[in-house]
Amino acid sequence: xxxxxxxxxxxxxxxxxxxxxxxxxxxxxxxxxxxxxxxxxxxxxxxxxxxxxxxxxxxxxxxxxxxxxxxxxxxxxxxxxxxxxxxxxxxxxxxxxxxxxxxxxxxxxxxxxxxxxxxxxxxxxxxxxxxxxxxxxxxxxxxxxxxxxxxxxxxxxxxxxxxxxxxxxxxxxxxxxxxxxxxxxxxxxxxxxxxxxxxxxxxxxxxxxxxxxxxxxxxxxxxxxxxxxxxxxxxxxxxxxxxxxxxxxxxxxxxxxxxxxxxxxxxxxxxxxxxxxxxxxxxxxxxxxxxxxxxxxxxxxxxxxxxxxxxxxxxxxxxxxxxxxxxxxxxxxxxxxxxxxxxxxxxxxxxxxxxxxxxxxxxxxxxxxxxxxxxxxxxxxxxxxxxxxxxxxxxxxxxxxxxxxxxxxxxxxxxxxxxxxxxxxxxxxxxxxxxxxxxxxxxxxxxxxxxxxxxxxxxxxxxxxxxxxxxxxxxxxxxxxxxxxxxxxxxxxxxxxxxxxxxxxxxxxxxxxxxxxx
Amino acid sequence: xxxxxxxxxxxxxxxxxxxxxxxxxxxxxxxxxxxxxxxxxxxxxxxxxxxxxxxxxxxxxxxxxxxxxxxxxxxxxxxxxxxxxxxxxxxxxxxxxxxxxxxxxxxxxxxxxxxxxxxxxxxxxxxxxxxxxxxxxxxxxxxxxxxxxxxxxxxxxxxxxxxxxxxxxxxxxxxxxxxxxxxxxxxxxxxxxxxxxxxxxxxxxxxxxxxxxxxxxxxxxxxxxxxxxxxxxxxxxxxxxxxxxxxxxxxxxxxxxxxxxxxxxxxxxxxxxxxxxxxxxxxxxxxxxxxxxxxxxxxxxxxxxxxxxxxxxxxxxxxxxxxxxxxxxxxxxxxxxxxxxxxxxxxxxxxxxxxxxxxxxxxxxxxxxxxxxxxxxxxxxxxxxxxxxxxxxxxxxxxxxxxxxxxxxxxxxx
Numbered sequence: 001x002x003x004x005x006x007x008x009x010x011x012x013x014x015x016x017x018x019x020x021x022x023x024x025x026x027x028x029x030x031x032x033x034x035x036x037x038x039x040x041x042x043x044x045x046x047x048x049x050x051x052x053x054x055x056x057x058x059x060x061x062x063x064x065x066x067x068x069x070x071x072x073x074x075x076x077x078x079x080x081x082x083x084x085x086x087x088x089x090x091x092x093x094x095x096x097x098x099x100x101x102x103x104x105x106x107x108x109x110x111x112x113x114x115x116x117x118x119x120x121x122x123x124x125x126x127x128x129x130x131x132x133x134x135x136x137x138x139x140x141x142x143x144x145x146x147x148x149x150x151x152x153x154x155x156x157x158x159x160x161x162x163x164x165x166x167x168x169x170x171x172x173x174x175x176x177x178x179x180x181x182x183x184x185x186x187x188x189x190x191x192x193x194x195x196x197x198x199x200x201x202x203x204x205x206x207x208x209x210x211x212x213x214x215x216x217x218x219x220x221x222x223x224x225x226x227x228x229x230x231x232x233x234x235x236x237x238x239x240x241x242x243x244x245x246x247x248x249x250x251x252x253x254x255x256x257x258x259x260x261x262x263x264x265x266x267x268x269x270x271x272x273x274x275x276x277x278x279x280x281x282x283x284x285x286x287x288x289x290x291x292x293x294x295x296x297x298x299x300x301x302x303x304x305x306x307x308x309x310x311x312x313x314x315x316x317x318x319x320x321x322x323x324x325x326x327x328x329x330x331x332x333x334x335x336x337x338x339x340x341x342x343x344x345x346x347x348x349x350x351x352x353x354x355x356x357x358x359x360x361x362x363x364x365x366x367x368x369x370x371x372x373x374x375x376x377x378x379x380x381x382x383x384x385x386x387x388x389x390x391x392x393x394x395x396x397x398x399x400x401x402x403x404x405x406x407x408x409x410x411x412x413x414x415x416x417x418x419x420x421x422x423x424x425x426x427x428x429x430x431x432x433x434x435x436x437x438x439x440x441x442x443x444x445x446x447x448x449x450x451x452x453x454x455x456x457x458x459x460x461x462x463x464x465x466x467x468x469x470x471x472x473x474x475x476x477x478x479x480x481x482x483x484x485x486x487x488x489x490x491x492x493x494x495x496x497x498x499x500x501x502x503x504x505x506x507x508x509x510x511x512x513x514x515x516x517x518x
Numbered sequence: 519x520x521x522x523x524x525x526x527x528x529x530x531x532x533x534x535x536x537x538x539x540x541x542x543x544x545x546x547x548x549x550x551x552x553x554x555x556x557x558x559x560x561x562x563x564x565x566x567x568x569x570x571x572x573x574x575x576x577x578x579x580x581x582x583x584x585x586x587x588x589x590x591x592x593x594x595x596x597x598x599x600x601x602x603x604x605x606x607x608x609x610x611x612x613x614x615x616x617x618x619x620x621x622x623x624x625x626x627x628x629x630x631x632x633x634x635x636x637x638x639x640x641x642x643x644x645x646x647x648x649x650x651x652x653x654x655x656x657x658x659x660x661x662x663x664x665x666x667x668x669x670x671x672x673x674x675x676x677x678x679x680x681x682x683x684x685x686x687x688x689x690x691x692x693x694x695x696x697x698x699x700x701x702x703x704x705x706x707x708x709x710x711x712x713x714x715x716x717x718x719x720x721x722x723x724x725x726x727x728x729x730x731x732x733x734x735x736x737x738x739x740x741x742x743x744x745x746x747x748x749x750x751x752x753x754x755x756x757x758x759x760x761x762x763x764x765x766x767x768x769x770x771x772x773x774x775x776x777x778x779x780x781x782x783x784x785x786x787x788x789x790x791x792x793x794x795x796x797x798x799x800x801x802x803x804x805x806x807x808x809x810x811x812x813x814x815x816x817x818x819x820x821x822x823x824x825x826x827x828x829x830x831x832x833x834x835x836x837x838x839x840x841x842x843x844x845x846x847x848x849x850x851x852x853x854x855x856x857x858x859x860x861x862x863x864x865x866x867x868x869x870x871x872x873x874x875x876x877x878x879x880x881x882x883x884x885x886x887x888x889x890x891x892x893x894x895x896x897x898x899x900x901x902x903x904x905x906x907x908x909x910x911x912x913x914x915x916x917x918x919x920x921x922x923x924x925x926x927x928x929x930x931x932x
Contacts (some may be wrong), residue, residue, distance in 0.1 A: 085898030
């Protein structure tokens with residue numbers, strides 16, 4: 001460790017650390033715009049200039065490495081004056097359109113202006129006129145007047161995606177960011193540019209003019225759309241009193257986790273969030289008294305338990321079929337294993353996941369579900385499902401998820417289900433399947449429940465609910481626990497469990513794979 | 519008048535041909551360096567000669583060479599011939615009239631540092647000069663001064679001429695490297711310095727054309743002789759390029775330390791008929807301006823620093839009383855605003871902002887606080903930019919506004 005002194009505070013840092021990072025670790029914020037922890041320092045914005053003993057000029061905090069006994073001042077008169085000067089230059093050519101800028105409220109330039117601004121503009125000249133709405137990608141819009149030429153976007157595409165669609169064109173004050181002739185930013189990580197841009201120069205059509213950022217609340221979650229398990233923030237509107245809200249979720253942003261996704265998420269994970277608010281199933285439905293009538297939770301649980309128990313008591317559990325999917329959390333899959341395989345001794349357990357998609361060279365995997373690895377580690381031995389032969393072998397079918405639709409046509413499913421006495425569906429979605437099943441439980445999505453996923457690399461990541469549950473929907477693990485109580489088999493075991501944390505504790509006791517993560 | 523080092527062959531017929539050069543004992547320094555001296559001896563001699571960089575910064579060449587680490591990578595030499603500093607035309611004369619002098623200097627430098635590939639980065643506008651340089655290089659290959667086995671010593675060296683595309687910033691050494699690598703000519707952050715990580719991430723020496731052209735004489739006649747031609751800490755001669763309102767504009771090779779007054783009034787023949795001296799820019803456009811009463815000084819790096827200006831490329835721009843100082847300010851402000859690469863904030867926006875104010879002054883719409891604003895903005899650029907271009911713009915602009923404040927004030931709205 002190397003000791004340096006920043007603003008009279010002794011700070012320890014590893015060799016190779018920059019002054020900026022060392023200061024950050026010690027809680028000293030040095031303003032910066034072009035610096036991004038993921039890229040090689042460029043040193044072009046000049047906001048992070050600090051005074052270092054023994055150097056005649058101000059030096060860059062973002063690129064100067066720590067050395068033993070280095071003395072750094074980040075708040076001296078010389079430093080703050082330089083900072084104000086640089087900021088004044090940036091603002092001189094920056095439009096005053098914060099009131100209509102989507103970045104307002106989370107713009108670093110706006111923050112620094114509040115902190116170091118000179119407020120009275122001394123710029124009497126005309127600002128450069130530039131294009132304010134340039135399409136640089138399928139969803140990306142570039143505003144060249146707002147651009148401060150930090151080149152983070154250029155460097156992201158050069159150093160991270162290595163696709164290099166953007167460059168700086170022209171010179172001096174006429175410099176501008178552009179794609180090459182007739183081309184667009186075209187890669188699966190393009191949405192990260194809106195986060196990489198420290199100002200409102202790059203926005204996406206998805207979020208543009210939708211809502212002011214300060215109305216949004218943020219919650220940590222794990223992206224369930226592939227098996228990478230990228231760390232995300234779900235940004236949602238909590239709602240105004242008396243005004244019905246159009247939707248809850250306005251955007252998904254990435255959350256730094258160097259062990260999983262660095263600072264990035266793919267465009268699938270960023271832009272496919274409408275599934276959280278659209279076509280959601282709100283109620284328990286049953287066909288017992290006619291077609292798809294609303295039902296109550298208690299009767300639904302009792303009905304399901306009674307049907308299962310009947311087979312069990314008659315020693316006909318082999319006539320029951322269970323279809324799972326790997327959108328279920330580790331905890332839920334573990335409870336399924338305990339109840340259905342260990343206690344009821346069921347054999348016919350299958351897995352039907354969304355069909356595979358294309359993977360890319362960075363984060364996106366081909367699996368379109370988050371917990372395939374978890375399902376494997378929990379110890380299911382999945383057989384392949386002969387769906388058409390199901391009817392003859394099944395009296396009770398319990399299915400989680402609606403991914404059967406990826407396997408068979410609606411007609412085929414309908415034909416098969418007609419031959420099954422009791423069919424129960426747990427689904428979050430108002431899909432075509434809903435009307436075909438006898439009993440339907442509305443379930444929560446990952447964003448609405450607690451639990452954990454095991455990603456493709458075997459990393460177990462826990463999460464808490466960000467959004468409130470939708471209508472009467474509830475997480476599967478709660479239904480499973482309640483079902484176990486109704487079934488009344490091995491109830492001592494389940495009575496100890498009240499939360500997903502308790503389930504995880506049990507898993508750690510019983511499955512060695514889950515012990516490694518503490 | 520002491521001996522000429524750089525321009526001695528300039529008057530000869532076909533001075534650019536290798537036969538003429540050989541006749542005048544050309545390439546004897548290469549013979550001596552490669553056959554009689556070790557690289558260490560060459561380095562010692564150049565260090566002792568106090569050969570300071572002729573590009574503008576004045577960094578001792580021998581010291582620069584000694585920074586090149588002994589690593590298992592190719593090393594490169596870049597001869598900086600991107601002569602873009604306004605007022606400067608000395609390297610062009612060397613390359614046009616005596617290209618073999620430069621080539622000889624390049625060969626000796628490469629032998630000293632252990633380099634086998636040298637680049638000459640020449641500004642794009644010097645098309646005819648580049649052609650002449652290429653012809654000279656092929657002559658040198660034919661005669662065995664370049665190629666695989668130079669003078670049968672086993673030493674090999676190739677020289678490639680690369681023409682720039684017209685940006686001032688590519689004369690900044692790291693901007694030059696980026697450009698040579700085929701990228702946008704954005705200067706690099708230093709450290710690392712090019713001596714350790716330069717062209718294609720390899721150790722690289724970058725020297726000005728005039729600097730390299732001094733090397734053969736140092737090898738032939740020794741460091742002591744070279745120092746005697748100039749000053750002890752600043753050896754040799756300089757090619758002073760005099761332009762502006764003098765009788766005889768042109769290049770003058772004179773000892774380092776010659777007085778500025780003598781250069782203008784003795785060597786360049788004094789002011790043109792009927793003109794009186796108002797100001798002098800002593801070292802290329804980026805050097806702070808001197809008033810007519812400030813020209814009694816010796817033209818060497820240290821004396822000019824003392825006079826709060828700089829020797830730079832030793833290009834002397836002479837301005838007469840009839841030239842409005844506002845026109846000078848306009849030229850300077852416009853140039854740097856036009857040539858700023860745009861990478862870093864203070865230079866990109868600062869030079870453009872100042873240029874906008876100056877344009878307003880020229881239109882007769884200047885106000886009292888505009889002059890103060892120019893000084894304030896120049897000060898906000900000074901020392902805060904990524905490369906020296908920011909300082910190169912801020913220093914002359916401040917000096918013009920400070921020293922000619924009264925004249926500038928008279929052009930303001932009263």
